[in-house]
Amino acid sequence: MSESSPVQRITCDNPSPMTLQGTNTYVLGGDQAQEVVIIDPGPADHPVHLAQVRAVVGSRRVAQILVTHRHADHTGAAASFGEAFAAPVRGHSPDQCLGRGEQPAAALSDGETIELGGLRLRVLHTPGHTSDSVCFWLTGDAEDDEPAMFTGDTILGEGTTMLDHPDGTLTDYLQSLERLSEYAQARLLPAHGPAQPSAAEAARRYLAHRLERLDQVRELLRTADDEGATLDATALGELIYGQRSGLPAGITTKIAAAQLQHLVHLGER
Numbered sequence: 588m589s590e591s592s593p594v595q596r597i598t599c600d601n602p603s604p605m606t607l608q609g610t611n612t613y614v615l616g617g618d619q620a621q622e623v624v625i626i627d628p629g630p631a632d633h634p635v636h637l638a639q640v641r642a643v644v645g646s647r648r649v650a651q652i653l654v655t656h657r658h659a660d661h662t663g664a665a666a667s668f669g670e671a672f673a674a675p676v677r678g679h680s681p682d683q684c685l686g687r688g689e690q691p692a693a694a695l696s697d698g699e700t701i702e703l704g705g706l707r708l709r710v711l712h713t714p715g716h717t718s719d720s721v722c723f724w725l726t727g728d729a730e731d732d733e734p735a736m737f738t739g740d741t742i743l744g745e746g747t748t749m750l751d752h753p754d755g756t757l758t759d760y761l762q763s764l765e766r767l768s769e770y771a772q773a774r775l776l777p778a779h780g781p782a783q784p785s786a787a788e789a790a791r792r793y794l795a796h797r798l799e800r801l802d803q804v805r806e807l808l809r810t811a812d813d814e815g816a817t818l819d820a821t822a823l824g825e826l827i828y829g830q831r832s833g834l835p836a837g838i839t840t841k842i843a844a845a846q847l848q849h850l851v852h853l854g855e856r
Contacts, residue, residue, distance in 0.1 A: 593617045595643045599629040599636040607779040614643045620704045622650040631663030649674040655739025656720040680719040715760025716740045736773040736786035744780020750845040757849035764790045804846045820844035
């Protein structure tokens, strides 16, 4: 993104298999704007990241700090950012909201629109990764304002995301991906990994991948039933992802548990 862009990305130095290159923090507001919005302040105890974000904000006022969901690599720095910028912190869950002084911060609601100069940020509740996950659809008045979708961990810039089952469910996630697949004109700005040209195309890829995995799960369960065996989430996760997937066993178990729950929802188990 160019320095003249209304969106500036600052990546925290917290790389890992789960965070990819690190957590992307976004500052929204044109160069001439008096106010900006920050999305996903990132993890706690990264003073260099706060300093980098402060440099991008400059003399402008931070109107709000928004979080895409409750995980600590997105919200750990929320309190320190709120104090540094004297701004309220808002998420879909009231537990993530931090007011200023005696003024409480309201939770984000689905369909809410945040006005920022000539920019508009619409809140989309997209549960699945977590129950409180949201995406933000950015549009602007200027002809060269390209629509964008901030997807948090709902869709990543690389690879696929995990579902934090039982809080996050595959049933919800598939519905959220269907919803995001309608935004054909929006580029994808994820919380981890690089930007992608189309949020809709990424959502459709994610949908296809999840449905393929479900078919794989169905086949594994069918084979186990034929052999008189029982597969729990732990065993199913090992069969699907193997020992060399690079994912912790707890993560593969969560993913498999979400798949099993969705099949129960469909009446297949």
